[in-house]
Amino acid sequence: MTDYVVEYRTLTEYEKTVKQGVYEFLIMPCDNETQKLKHHRLLYSMSRAPFMANNKYGFVTLHFHANKETFEYFSLNLLAQVAKNVPPMDLFSNLGAAEEKAILEDINFQMDHQSFLHTTTLSKLKPGDFSDYLLLQTGELLGTYLQRLNNEVHNLLRYLSGSTHTRTSALDALLGGAGVCQDFAHIMIGILRNQGIPARYVSGYLNLTNNASDSQLHAWVEVYIPDVGWRGFDPTNNTQENDLFIKIAHGRDYLDCQPIKGVLNTEGGHKTSYEVSVRNGNDYNWFLQEQQQQQQQ
Numbered sequence: 001m002t003d004y005v006v007e008y009r010t011l012t013e014y015e016k017t018v019k020q021g022v023y024e025f026l027i028m029p030c031d032n033e034t035q036k037l038k039h040h041r042l043l044y045s046m047s048r049a050p051f052m053a054n055n056k057y058g059f060v061t062l063h064f065h066a067n068k069e070t071f072e073y074f075s076l077n078l079l080a081q082v083a084k085n086v087p088p089m090d091l092f093s094n095l096g097a098a099e100e101k102a103i104l105e106d107i108n109f110q111m112d113h114q115s116f117l118h119t120t121t122l123s124k125l126k127p128g129d130f131s132d133y134l135l136l137q138t139g140e141l142l143g144t145y146l147q148r149l150n151n152e153v154h155n156l157l158r159y160l161s162g163s164t165h166t167r168t169s170a171l172d173a174l175l176g177g178a179g180v181c182q183d184f185a186h187i188m189i190g191i192l193r194n195q196g197i198p199a200r201y202v203s204g205y206l207n208l209t210n211n212a213s214d215s216q217l218h219a220w221v222e223v224y225i226p227d228v229g230w231r232g233f234d235p236t237n238n239t240q241e242n243d244l245f246i247k248i249a250h251g252r253d254y255l256d257c258q259p260i261k262g263v264l265n266t267e268g269g270h271k272t273s274y275e276v277s278v279r280n281g282n283d284y285n286w287f288l289q290e291q292q293q294q295q296q297q
Contacts, residue, residue, distance in 0.1 A: 001083050002243055003038070005281030006205050008078040008274070010260070015268030017070050024261040025062040026055065027217075029080050029205070029246050034087040040080040045073060057256070059249035081281060086243040091143030093227035100142050103226040104196050113198035113224060115252060122169050122253040123201075125190030129171055130156075134191055142197070142225050146233060147240075153188045154238035166254060181219040182254050184235040188221050189253070198224040202232065203257035205246040207278040216276055217259055222250060246278065 008027050029037050042062070044050065047069055050062045064074075095103075103109055110117060119125075134152055136145045160178040168176075170190040173183035185201055192199040199221055206218040220234040220241060232241025251257045 001085050003281055004082050004084060004205075004207060004246060005279050006078070006080045006082060006246060007277045007279075009076070009276075010272065010274035011073065011075045012270055012272040013073045014071075014264075014266055014270045016266050017072055018066070018074075018264055018266040019070055020265035021064070021066040021071070021074065022263045023062075023064040023074065023076075025050075025064075025076065025259060026059065026203070026249055026257060027078055027259050028060045028062065029082045029248060030059055032247065034243075035082055035084045035246060038081045038083055040078065043075075043077040043079075045071065045075040055249070055256075057249060057251055082246050084243045084246060087232065087241055087245075088229070089231070089240050089242070091146060091225060091228065091231060092141060093225070095227050097139050097141050100226050109226075110196065116198040116200045116224070117193055117196060118252070119190065119193055120253045120255075122167070122255065123186045123190040123193065125170050125174075125187070125194055127194070129174065130187075130191060136195055136197070143228070146223055146225070146231070149188060149191065150233045150235050150240075151238055153184055153191070153235035156187060157184060159184075159236065166258065181234075181236040185219045185221050186253060188233070188235045192221075192223060200230075200250045201253045201257055202247060202250045203254075203259070204248045205276060205278045206234075207244045207246070207280070216274075217248075218245075219254070219257075220245065 006029060028040065029035065031037055044064065046064050046066055048066065050064045052060055052062060055061050134149060136142070157173060158178045159180065161180060163176065163178040164173055164180060164183050168179070168183060170183070170186040173179040174187060189199040189201060202220050202222050204218055220232055222230045222232050224230050232245065234241060249257050
């Protein structure tokens with residue numbers, strides 16, 4: 001088991017005073033079979049503490065409400081220690097390709113996984129939008145196909161920061177030939193759901209290398225393999241999910257997993273910035289002390 005220290009910072013500055021504000025954050029690492037949130041600390045600019053609630057998929061959201069106080073900026077800092085195990089990476093059962101196909105086509109199976117079989121505006125793709133080579137081939141095992149598809153989607157787009165936005169659809173990203181992690185995820189999800197293969201969008205943090213920082217949240221895909229279970233794939237980096245991936249939440253697409261939502265009563269524009277870092281950290285207290293020293297300098 002490896003311990004990581006995750007830090008998420010965000011700051012929004014407003015041109016005019018905000019009279020009322022409601023924020024919802026989906027940034028807390030979740031607890032599941034392969035990871036545990038051991039400790040966390042929140043620092044925020046509002047005087048009123050947030051309350052926590054679970055969203056429709058059971059993941060923790062932070063809610064900030066400002067009804068009386070006015071403010072010119074909003075800041076939030078999350079510091080979390082997460083213990084992470086290597087997730088299961090096996091992709092193959094004792095089922096043959098025909099047996100896997102029969103399960104995927106079973107009406108009861110489809111009802112059980114309907115949330116992650118329906119297309120959405122962001123993930124919608126139809127036959128003809130992509131090559132038939134990207135489909136599951138006759139006699140091909142699902143595990144083999146998913147490895148192949150992960151690689152093919154990785155090669156479909158050029159990773160280019162700023163080339164798309166949060167409302168860019170899978171089709172628009174395909175036509176543009178460039179995108180970021182959420183676009184790679186939406187494309188892979190769209191191809192899979194088109195064939196009746198359950199796939200869900202995952203948001204989280206990624207430790208790129210030992211003690212390295214990533215400047216943003218990451219997105220990848222989880223796919224359900226009959227008689228195996230949910231397995232994670234990262235088409236952006238052409239890899240399977242491993243112990244470097246720290247999950248926040250999953251949903252149908254980005255809109256179910258977007259890190260911040262807000263409703264404000266203000267005039268004028270605003271500027272938002274955020275920063276993410278993931279570090280190896282067996283000593284959470286040491287990291288707290290280091291951060292406090294940096295703040296005092």
